[in-house]
Amino acid sequence: MNALEIQGLSKSYSGGKQALTDVSLNVPEGSFFALLGPNGAGKSTLINILADIVRPGGGRIQLLGHDLFQERGWCKRRLGVVPQEVAFDPFFNPREILRFSSGMYGVAVDEAWIEALLERLELKPHAEKNTRQLSGGMRRRLLVAQALVHRPRVVVLDEPTAGVDVELRKRLWTFMRELNAAGTTILLTTHYLEEAEELCDQVAIIDQGTLLMHRPMKELLDDVASHVLRLHYADTITLDAPQTAALACWRPRVQGRSIDLCLSTKLDASNFHQVYTAATAVLGAPKEVTTVQEDLEDIFLRLTGDHDGR
Amino acid sequence: MADEYNPRGALTLFHRETRRFMRVKMQTIIAPALTAILYLVVFRYAMGERHVPGLDVPYFDFLIPGLIMMAMLQNAFANTSSSLITSKVMNVHVFLLMAPLAPIEVVLAALAASVIRAIVVASVLLLVLFPFADIHFAHVWMILLYGVCGSIIMGGVGILSGMWAQKFDDMATISNFIILPLTFLSGVFYSVHQLPDVWQSMNHFNPFFYLIDGFRYGFIGVGDSDPVQAALVVVVAALAVTTACWWAWKNGWKMKE
Numbered sequence: 050m051n052a053l054e055i056q057g058l059s060k061s062y063s064g065g066k067q068a069l070t071d072v073s074l075n076v077p078e079g080s081f082f083a084l085l086g087p088n089g090a091g092k093s094t095l096i097n098i099l100a101d102i103v104r105p106g107g108g109r110i111q112l113l114g115h116d117l118f119q120e121r122g123w124c125k126r127r128l129g130v131v132p133q134e135v136a137f138d139p140f141f142n143p144r145e146i147l148r149f150s151s152g153m154y155g156v157a158v159d160e161a162w163i164e165a166l167l168e169r170l171e172l173k174p175h176a177e178k179n180t181r182q183l184s185g186g187m188r189r190r191l192l193v194a195q196a197l198v199h200r201p202r203v204v205v206l207d208e209p210t211a212g213v214d215v216e217l218r219k220r221l222w223t224f225m226r227e228l229n230a231a232g233t234t235i236l237l238t239t240h241y242l243e244e245a246e247e248l249c250d251q252v253a254i255i256d257q258g259t260l261l262m263h264r265p266m267k268e269l270l271d272d273v274a275s276h277v278l279r280l281h282y283a284d285t286i287t288l289d290a291p292q293t294a295a296l297a298c299w300r301p302r303v304q305g306r307s308i309d310l311c312l313s314t315k316l317d318a319s320n321f322h323q324v325y326t327a328a329t330a331v332l333g334a335p336k337e338v339t340t341v342q343e344d345l346e347d348i349f350l351r352l353t354g355d356h357d358g359r
Numbered sequence: 360m361a362d363e364y365n366p367r368g369a370l371t372l373f374h375r376e377t378r379r380f381m382r383v384k385m386q387t388i389i390a391p392a393l394t395a396i397l398y399l400v401v402f403r404y405a406m407g408e409r410h411v412p413g414l415d416v417p418y419f420d421f422l423i424p425g426l427i428m429m430a431m432l433q434n435a436f437a438n439t440s441s442s443l444i445t446s447k448v449m450n451v452h453v454f455l456l457m458a459p460l461a462p463i464e465v466v467l468a469a470l471a472a473s474v475i476r477a478i479v480v481a482s483v484l485l486l487v488l489f490p491f492a493d494i495h496f497a498h499v500w501m502i503l504l505y506g507v508c509g510s511i512i513m514g515g516v517g518i519l520s521g522m523w524a525q526k527f528d529d530m531a532t533i534s535n536f537i538i539l540p541l542t543f544l545s546g547v548f549y550s551v552h553q554l555p556d557v558w559q560s561m562n563h564f565n566p567f568f569y570l571i572d573g574f575r576y577g578f579i580g581v582g583d584s585d586p587v588q589a590a591l592v593v594v595v596a597a598l599a600v601t602t603a604c605w606w607a608w609k610n611g612w613k614m615k616e
């Protein structure tokens with residue numbers, strides 16, 4: 050079963066900004082799903098629609114086989130959301146916040162589970178402090194604990210590690226991995242591609258509100274990732290219009306004194322020869338030649354680079 | 360459809376909203392009670408033993424129920440409106456939107472907390488005044504009906520205002536330019552019989568006038584309007600305001616983009 054099935058989701062804000070356009074994707078149950086995209090891509094909009102913070106435009110969403118918009122109560126009890134912005138009610142301390150949150154989700158307060166969450170997220174010494182006294186990292190962890198207190202089957206985290214130092218980020222990764230191993234489906238948005246590559250088994254990339262790609266991570270890294278022929282020259286390369294046209298079908302990318310040309314997805318000799326011949330015809334003999342396989346970051350930049358919103 | 364209603368959740372929200380004002384009782388209970396008592400002291404000595412023209416009641420006896428009701432109405436309004444606008448400004452309203460509560464549950468929990476706050480403020484005032492004033496309870500059921508319905512109406516107006524307002528300044532505008540003048544000009548400090556004709560008829564368009572007059576009728580047994588007939592209107596108004604809140608919350612009015 051799919052934990053989430055999103056079909057044709059669209060959203061335009063009242064100011065006229067089209068934040069999502071016909072986005073469809075499935076999150077298999079038990080998966081660890083990365084939703085990637087540059088700033089302003091529409092990631093938070095999608096998550097806030099799931100969380101019932103933003104009104105949906107068109108489209109349908111099913112959570113564990115139930116219609117999210119028709120059966121809000123059922124779905125909300127099985128969904129835990131960590132919003133992007135960290136904020137707490139200043140009237141209550143972390144332990145009270147977790148107790149209230151249990152009650153609000155219709156769950157009897159389970160002190161042992163709250164204790165376990167405080168322990169696991171290293172909040173135990175701060176459980177009785179005012180939330181204003183907590184550091185940024187502690188607040189972020191409290192936000193995660195709050196989303197888990199009703200033991201949701203699907204957890205959605207909107208940039209949970211943004212602005213968090215490296216060490217804490219690694220510990221949050223371990224925690225999320227354990228959570229996923231215990232059967233919880235996790236959907237995560239992040240700016241750190243390394244994080245997605247490290248943790249996630251599914252990946253989707255959106256940009257300007259449109260889904261660009263949606264695949265299992267392994268397949269993507271093996272398959273979509275093309276090999277690149279990189280030629281290094283003695284001088285800085287500048288391509289004039291006819292030169293660009295001559296190399297266009299291999300999507301040339303110049304970086305100072307080197308140029309990248311895409312080989313076919315599967316490295317094969319005949320294609321290599323063809324590209325190499327074309328390149329030397331235009332630019333002359335290179336000083337050095339390498340082939341490089343793209344990593345997730347390269348794919349991300351290639352897919353979202355044309356109309357860079359950042 | 361399973362899990363559509365969540366009584367435990369609603370009860371938790373109610374607890375939270377009452378805890379919130381109990382945490383800052385100086386500001387939410389003691390201060391309003393003190394303000395009302397100051398008014399009483401000032402008017403006690405300013406007006407002496409004078410009676411209210413048109414009604415055969417000492418001015419002091421006339422003033423007490425009006426001030427209690429005014430405090431109830433203002434506090435019922437403050438409880439919902441300040442909770443919502445604070446949540447919004449601090450961006451914690453998202454947790455309420457995310458929680459699996461039916462819209463009617465959110466509204467009823469918030470209104471119930473408002474009513475409790477109004478009753479607590481009224482009780483503190485009554486307890487303090489009891490030794491100094493000769494307080495009658497002519498029609499207890501009218502006191503309860505007007506007190507509770509008035510608090511529901513103002514708690515509901517507070518919900519709608521809190522939903523509408525986007526910043527503290529918006530809220531201050533509503534409190535200072537709508538709620539405060541209407542409560543002051545509602546006949547707390549005077550009987551409409553003391554007013555010129557034009558003002559008398561204008562007073563009849565002020566909803567607070569009926570709430571205060573009916574509540575006072577419960578204590579002193581006389582009123583400016585027909586309190587029994589007005590009671591019906593007040594009950595209907597409480598239901599109408601509750602329905603409006605439910606509808607607004609259900610549609611995420613001014614709360615969801």
Ligand SMILES: Nc1ncnc2c1ncn2[C@@H]1O[C@H](COP(=O)(O)OP(=O)(O)O)[C@@H](O)[C@H]1O
Nearest residue numbers: 062064066068087088089090091092093094616
């Ligand atoms: N409340 C809003 N009103 C109007 N436009 C918004 C609102 N929230 C987000 N947007 C716009 O929608 C687009 C997507 O934003 P968002 O979903 O926050 O992107 P991301 O989380 O991927 O950075 C952006 O262009 C953003 O400016």
Ligand SMILES: [Mg+2]
Nearest residue numbers: 092093094133
């Ligand atoms: Mg975002």
